[in-house]
Amino acid sequence: MSSSPSYQKLRARFREAALLRSTEGVLGWDQETGLPPKAVGWRAEQMSHLSGLVHRLTTGREIGEWLGECEVAGFAGESTEGVNVRGWRREYDRATKLPAALVEEFSLTTSAGMHAWAEARKVSDFSAFRPVLEKLVRLCQEKADHYGWTTCRYDALMDIYEPGARSADIGALFSELGPEVAGLIGPAMEKAAAQPENLLAGHYPVAAQQAFNREVAAAVGFDFEAGRIDTTTHPFCTGLGPGDTRLTTRYDESDLFGSLYGVLHEAGHGLYDQGLRAEEWGLPAGDAVSLGIHESQSRLWENHIGGSDAFWEHWYPRACHHFPGLTKFTPSQIAAAARRVSPSFIRVEADEVTYDQHIILRFELERGLINGDLAVKDVPEAWNARFKELLGLTVPDDARGCLQDIHWSMGSLGYFSTYTLGNLNASQLMKAVRAAHPGLDGELASGKYSTLLGWLRKNVQELGQTLDPPELMRRATGETTNAKHHLEYLRGKFL
Amino acid sequence: MSSSPSYQKLRARFREAALLRSTEGVLGWDQETGLPPKAVGWRAEQMSHLSGLVHRLTTGREIGEWLGECEVAGFAGESTEGVNVRGWRREYDRATKLPAALVEEFSLTTSAGMHAWAEARKVSDFSAFRPVLEKLVRLCQEKADHYGWTTCRYDALMDIYEPGARSADIGALFSELGPEVAGLIGPAMEKAAAQPENLLAGHYPVAAQQAFNREVAAAVGFDFEAGRIDTTTHPFCTGLGPGDTRLTTRYDESDLFGSLYGVLHEAGHGLYDQGLRAEEWGLPAGDAVSLGIHESQSRLWENHIGGSDAFWEHWYPRACHHFPGLTKFTPSQIAAAARRVSPSFIRVEADEVTYDQHIILRFELERGLINGDLAVKDVPEAWNARFKELLGLTVPDDARGCLQDIHWSMGSLGYFSTYTLGNLNASQLMKAVRAAHPGLDGELASGKYSTLLGWLRKNVQELGQTLDPPELMRRATGETTNAKHHLEYLRGKFL
Numbered sequence: 006m007s008s009s010p011s012y013q014k015l016r017a018r019f020r021e022a023a024l025l026r027s028t029e030g031v032l033g034w035d036q037e038t039g040l041p042p043k044a045v046g047w048r049a050e051q052m053s054h055l056s057g058l059v060h061r062l063t064t065g066r067e068i069g070e071w072l073g074e075c076e077v078a079g080f081a082g083e084s085t086e087g088v089n090v091r092g093w094r095r096e097y098d099r100a101t102k103l104p105a106a107l108v109e110e111f112s113l114t115t116s117a118g119m120h121a122w123a124e125a126r127k128v129s130d131f132s133a134f135r136p137v138l139e140k141l142v143r144l145c146q147e148k149a150d151h152y153g154w155t156t157c158r159y160d161a162l163m164d165i166y167e168p169g170a171r172s173a174d175i176g177a178l179f180s181e182l183g184p185e186v187a188g189l190i191g192p193a194m195e196k197a198a199a200q201p202e203n204l205l206a207g208h209y210p211v212a213a214q215q216a217f218n219r220e221v222a223a224a225v226g227f228d229f230e231a232g233r234i235d236t237t238t239h240p241f242c243t244g245l246g247p248g249d250t251r252l253t254t255r256y257d258e259s260d261l262f263g264s265l266y267g268v269l270h271e272a273g274h275g276l277y278d279q280g281l282r283a284e285e286w287g288l289p290a291g292d293a294v295s296l297g298i299h300e301s302q303s304r305l306w307e308n309h310i311g312g313s314d315a316f317w318e319h320w321y322p323r324a325c326h327h328f329p330g331l332t333k334f335t336p337s338q339i340a341a342a343a344r345r346v347s348p349s350f351i352r353v354e355a356d357e358v359t360y361d362q363h364i365i366l367r368f369e370l371e372r373g374l375i376n377g378d379l380a381v382k383d384v385p386e387a388w389n390a391r392f393k394e395l396l397g398l399t400v401p402d403d404a405r406g407c408l409q410d411i412h413w414s415m416g417s418l419g420y421f422s423t424y425t426l427g428n429l430n431a432s433q434l435m436k437a438v439r440a441a442h443p444g445l446d447g448e449l450a451s452g453k454y455s456t457l458l459g460w461l462r463k464n465v466q467e468l469g470q471t472l473d474p475p476e477l478m479r480r481a482t483g484e485t486t487n488a489k490h491h492l493e494y495l496r497g498k499f500l
Numbered sequence: 501m502s503s504s505p506s507y508q509k510l511r512a513r514f515r516e517a518a519l520l521r522s523t524e525g526v527l528g529w530d531q532e533t534g535l536p537p538k539a540v541g542w543r544a545e546q547m548s549h550l551s552g553l554v555h556r557l558t559t560g561r562e563i564g565e566w567l568g569e570c571e572v573a574g575f576a577g578e579s580t581e582g583v584n585v586r587g588w589r590r591e592y593d594r595a596t597k598l599p600a601a602l603v604e605e606f607s608l609t610t611s612a613g614m615h616a617w618a619e620a621r622k623v624s625d626f627s628a629f630r631p632v633l634e635k636l637v638r639l640c641q642e643k644a645d646h647y648g649w650t651t652c653r654y655d656a657l658m659d660i661y662e663p664g665a666r667s668a669d670i671g672a673l674f675s676e677l678g679p680e681v682a683g684l685i686g687p688a689m690e691k692a693a694a695q696p697e698n699l700l701a702g703h704y705p706v707a708a709q710q711a712f713n714r715e716v717a718a719a720v721g722f723d724f725e726a727g728r729i730d731t732t733t734h735p736f737c738t739g740l741g742p743g744d745t746r747l748t749t750r751y752d753e754s755d756l757f758g759s760l761y762g763v764l765h766e767a768g769h770g771l772y773d774q775g776l777r778a779e780e781w782g783l784p785a786g787d788a789v790s791l792g793i794h795e796s797q798s799r800l801w802e803n804h805i806g807g808s809d810a811f812w813e814h815w816y817p818r819a820c821h822h823f824p825g826l827t828k829f830t831p832s833q834i835a836a837a838a839r840r841v842s843p844s845f846i847r848v849e850a851d852e853v854t855y856d857q858h859i860i861l862r863f864e865l866e867r868g869l870i871n872g873d874l875a876v877k878d879v880p881e882a883w884n885a886r887f888k889e890l891l892g893l894t895v896p897d898d899a900r901g902c903l904q905d906i907h908w909s910m911g912s913l914g915y916f917s918t919y920t921l922g923n924l925n926a927s928q929l930m931k932a933v934r935a936a937h938p939g940l941d942g943e944l945a946s947g948k949y950s951t952l953l954g955w956l957r958k959n960v961q962e963l964g965q966t967l968d969p970p971e972l973m974r975r976a977t978g979e980t981t982n983a984k985h986h987l988e989y990l991r992g993k994f995l
Contacts, residue, residue, distance in 0.1 A: 027546065031526060032523065045743075046743070047522070058553075248537075249538070250536075286542075
């Protein structure tokens with residue numbers, strides 16, 4: 006069956022696309038890590054040329070024919086061939102369902118949108134962004150209609166980032182989560198206040214941070230023979246091929262935690278990447294399944310592992326070796342200092358408890374915009390009202406309110422909820438692996454991470470796109486994604 | 501005329517090839533500077549895929565038709581269009597004149613050749629390399645015959661690297677140079693012996709070397725907004741697009757000079773690259789003309805500028821700032837220490853005086869091999885005999901003799917002479933710019949390099965491939981390349 010000529014043609018074609026996409030990935034990584042300023046224009050031309058080549062390779066009519074032949078032949082749903090054919094179909098449909106005129110208008114409008122958004126944010130005036138956002142919402146609605154949907158138009162956009170996600174399910178999940186988290190904030194702040202703020206204020210030299218981060222990343226299983234860590238303004242993780250996973254972080258010498266938790270977060274993404282099947286790399290069977298699953302891996306290592314008392318108990322001697330000033334504190338003081346809780350206006354600066362409230366707000370507004378229940382002109386008012394309910398703060402201006410994120414200006418509606426899905430999935434996966442391995446906490450306390458990583462490899466990473474996210478979670482944890490385990494985790498950690 | 505449809509099609513096609521070639525360049529740079537070891541296989545596939553795309557783009561039959569149309573129309577020889585059409589013709593003919601079977605056999609044989617060479621060198625046994633070298637020589641002869649030649653088959657191979665070079669001219673030049681240099685070696689060594697060896701032995705930290713190198717590179721005109729310096733095992737310079745020129749060097753903390761002169765050498769190449777016409781980048785009118793001219797730029801900055809007394813007079817305070825131990829010495833002691841002269845077996849470790857003797861030897865042997873005057877089996881004997889004449893030393897074994905270079909195993913016969921052409925051209929260009937600017941030495945003594953660079957930009961760099969190397973040298977210096985000025989320079993510097 007795997008020698009079906011149509012399947013072999015598809016595989017060869019999409020492998021070629023993977024070579025070119027990963028080449029574009031190298032150009033992108035290089036652009037962020039050290040491109041000379043005067044090279045920006047040429048680099049943009051190189052990347053756009055590769056994008057064009059990939060688009061032509063992956064949208065030809067012959068692909069539709071090969072896919073049809075494979076679908077008629079029928080591969081077992083969870084076989085490598087079945088997973089690949091299903092993924093290629095998804096990609097091919099997505100790339101060919103939109104009329105060229107819509108793609109072009111979308112691209113022009115997002116260019117204008119990013120410019121208008123940046124200007125509007127500068128002067129904190131939503132009305133300057135409103136016209137282009139109205140157009141972007143309309144174009145996103147058109148996209149959704151071309152992709153197709155059944156009960157809710159917004160589903161078609163969420164599905165881009167999280168296959169199988171339904172607004173009804175996510176909405177119910179978030180309705181449960183929001184009030185519970187709101188009730189947690191006060192007590193968690195009260196508990197955090199027991200320790201003086203800025204207890205760890207001091208000087209943490211970059212070289213020492215780099216050395217410590219590297220030790221920790223290697224210990225959790227990041228393979229430095231198959232990856233590296235560099236420095237950028239905005240941290241990210243990028244997979245550039247089998248055996249080539251690159252993380253970045255940034256350094257602040259007055260902050261012990263920023264680069265470390267940045268590295269643990271990105272290393273979580275990187276471990277997923279390094280756990281994918283190398284021989285299917287860049288094909289659906291060897292590719293990550295969704296953003297919500299990807300984010301579960303990063304949040305798990307960042308928060309559940311790195312943010313635990315056990316972590317600091319174990320790493321205390323090495324941390325003191327790199328930062329001798331830390332000997333003044335106990336491991337649990339350090340761990341407590343990392344558990345800051347304080348509602349604030351800006352999502353990307355939010356702590357672990359309040360972060361999901363920012364996401365719930367955006368999910369609700371986006372769904373309203375796309376489904377036609379909320380007009381663009383009413384966004385600031387709706388934002389500010391809901392922000393007060395979710396986080397208890399009065400938004401002072403649009404720059405610290407509905408103008409803070411770049412996503413809408415790029416037309417990326419449907420994306421935000423995956424951040425919270427990641428948090429919920431992380432807690433749920435940790436619950437399941439603890440149940441499967443009763444000795445796990447003892448291992449984690451002694452810095453042994455291989456059982457945890459092995460379980461994630463088997464139950465998440467090596468599956469690629471074999472299962473859609475709800476089914477992946479059901480098989481791995483016995484339930485689809487829900488809020489219960491995350492709330493339990495937050496209460497245990499912050500109360 | 502420039503709106504000729506055929507010309508526009510060619511320009512678009514070769515610009516696309518330039519985008520892809522420079523993308524392959526980024527992959528190559530990344531491979532040398534920091535590719536994770538486990539990514540080597542995927543990287544090779546990415547690069548070979550891009551090579552294939554470029555090959556298909558630049559060898560289609562339609563290119564021959566467009567070229568024919570442009571040649572019939574006729575562009576002025578030194579117009580941008582004329583230069584580009586001539587360069588594309590050269591490239592197209594070279595890419596299409598060889599039968600596919602020969603290209604494939606050549607590629608297979610060089611893979612085998614590099615392996616056999618490495619093994620043979622390890623045990624210092626030429627006979628293990630001999631069979632594959634015999635085959636490579638035969639294939640090179642076939643290539644030369646396909647390319648075409650008139651009086652000497654070896655010309656067809658030299659022309660790949662140095663357009664317009666003829667063995668008769670180079671042979672005459674080298675016959676003059678060799679005995680003169682041989683006569684210089686003894687007296688130069690005697691003079692160098694006046695200063696104790698290893699006078700500057702000490703510790704030169706990498707960070708201080710990097711800071712000093714960067715100051716010097718910026719001062720001679722290397723634009724760090726359009727380039728960077730990284731660390732690799734083997735130093736190189738690569739142009740990755742207009743505004744993106746990257747140098748590399750290596751560091752030895754016991755050696756003051758290695759990384760500095762490495763940077764000056766590569767910055768010389770880099771200044772050429774940064775001086776090319778940006779709007780024609782990657783096309784013949786915006787590309788370097790030959791290896792012999794490229795090497796003239798690197799050797800000029802490395803030896804004529806960096807190796808001068810004036811350089812160390814000027815840079816002494818900054819050097820002492822970065823390396824406080826240097827205050828024990830005078831600037832002229834430092835300059836003298838950089839002028840080491842000592843015949844040795846290995847070309848890549850040779851000093852400035854003896855280096856060309858190594859090249860002359862290789863040129864003579866290669867010419868003999870390709871023209872059929874020397875059998876491969878006789879190479880070691882011929883090598884050792886001629887080495888004795890040129891450098892006065894008895895070669896102890898093949899590893900330190902005819903097995904030391906990788907070039908032959910790669911089938912790169914015809915390449916070596918460009919190193920010496922670079923040395924001769926550098927001296928000749930310096931003579932000419934001094935004549936054009938009588939105040940130049942005063943400027944150089946005070947660390948002002950802009951007049952020199954401006955003259956090189958105008959007379960060499962901005963021309964791209966407008967003139968072939970002999971004509972470029974004639975217009976810039978009044979004479980084609982000859983040995984006189986270089987000998988004068990060596991005598992002035994080393995006697």
